[in-house]
Amino acid sequence: MMVRSGQTPNWGVRARAPLRLGLAGGGTNLSPYCDQFGGAVLNATIDRFAFAHIDLNPEGRLAFRARDIGVEEVMEPGLPAPDHGELALHRAVYRHVVQTWLGGETPALTVSTTSDAPAGSGLGSSSAIVVALVEAFRVALDLPLGPYDVARLAYQIERIELGLSGGRQDQYAAAFGGVNYIEFLADDRVVVNPLRVRRAYLAELESSLVICFTGQSRRSETIINEQVRGLTDLDAAVLDGMHRLKQDATAMKDAVLEGDMRRIARVMMRSWEAKKMTASGIATPLVDQLFDLALREGAWGGKVTGAGGGGFLMFCTDPENRYRLTAALNEAGGAASAVKFTLDGAEAWSVPR
DSSP states (O other): OOOOTTOOOOOOEEEEEEEEEEEEOTTTTSTTHHHHHOEEEEEEEEEEEEEEEEEEOTTSOEEEEETTTTEEEEEOSSOOOSSOGGGHHHHHHHHHHHHHHSTTOOOOEEEEEEESSOTTSSSOHHHHHHHHHHHHHHHHHTOOOOHHHHHHHHHIIIIIISOOOOOSHHHHHHHHOSEEEEEEOGGGOEEEEEOOOOHHHHHHHHHHEEEEEOSOOOOHHHHHHHHHHHHHTTOHHHHHHHHHHHHHHHHHHHHHHHTOHHHHHHHHHHHHHHHTTSOTTSSOHHHHHHHHHHHHTTOOEEEEESSOSSSEEEEEOOGGGHHHHHHHHHHTTOEEEOOOBOOOOOEEEEOOO
């Protein structure tokens, strides 16, 4: 579908897409596991975002910027190579939009992003950036794309066109928002099941959670590629770990819907042990150090959010103990804080002039 003839794009658009906590099932959304066995994850979006901004470039150039990491590329308008350096996501989205909806026309734009968490954080920030970029172009070009379309397109650009390792959950979490039980089935079928959780249960869960950045951004593709090799080779330990993670997604869903914080913590611990079966390097010395400290300071349970090897940890504790746990993790060199859930997915709007 091309943009309608005579339609003038609105290039002054800003968008944001929420990051997410992986509560359970992460890893089962990887091929070939989900293609053969079906995967399931439970995740929840939080009050941290990836932002995108698209506008006409005043110098008539084409500029890509990631302001949070201080990277910029400026060139003459044209079709950029999609897989170039730290701005590969920006280039690939622009390239896809030009080829799919603009008939090859290459407008002189400034395409910029920021993120509230670094790449490799385990919060799905890279995929959220792609979702925010797609959402911004959707509004700029008035494209008839719903959340499933936006998520599927973001997955296609990131995983297929760029060939970046990873699964499918991050794109759908960012596009839909909220607390979702997501099923990944054969033939690339995805079913997003929003959970209708009682407000009191969500408030109690928010009050029970502590998230902690280890300070180490990890290259998730190393762990993911090892998991994929194990699945392809039908490694018994990897398969067993994945089966357990899938079962934990259902168990976590039931625990969240019933507001059972202790059971939520037990499922986290079970998932943490299962996750470590699927690849080496998921638990690092620093991760183990912070994890052990959290348990000594009263955490009921915890796990990594994302592939592991660094990034963010999450812990569940008595709300009366949250301040002490947060302070202890910060004193040990982590960056710990409370977290708040968000219910809305990706959104974009015209920038006021």
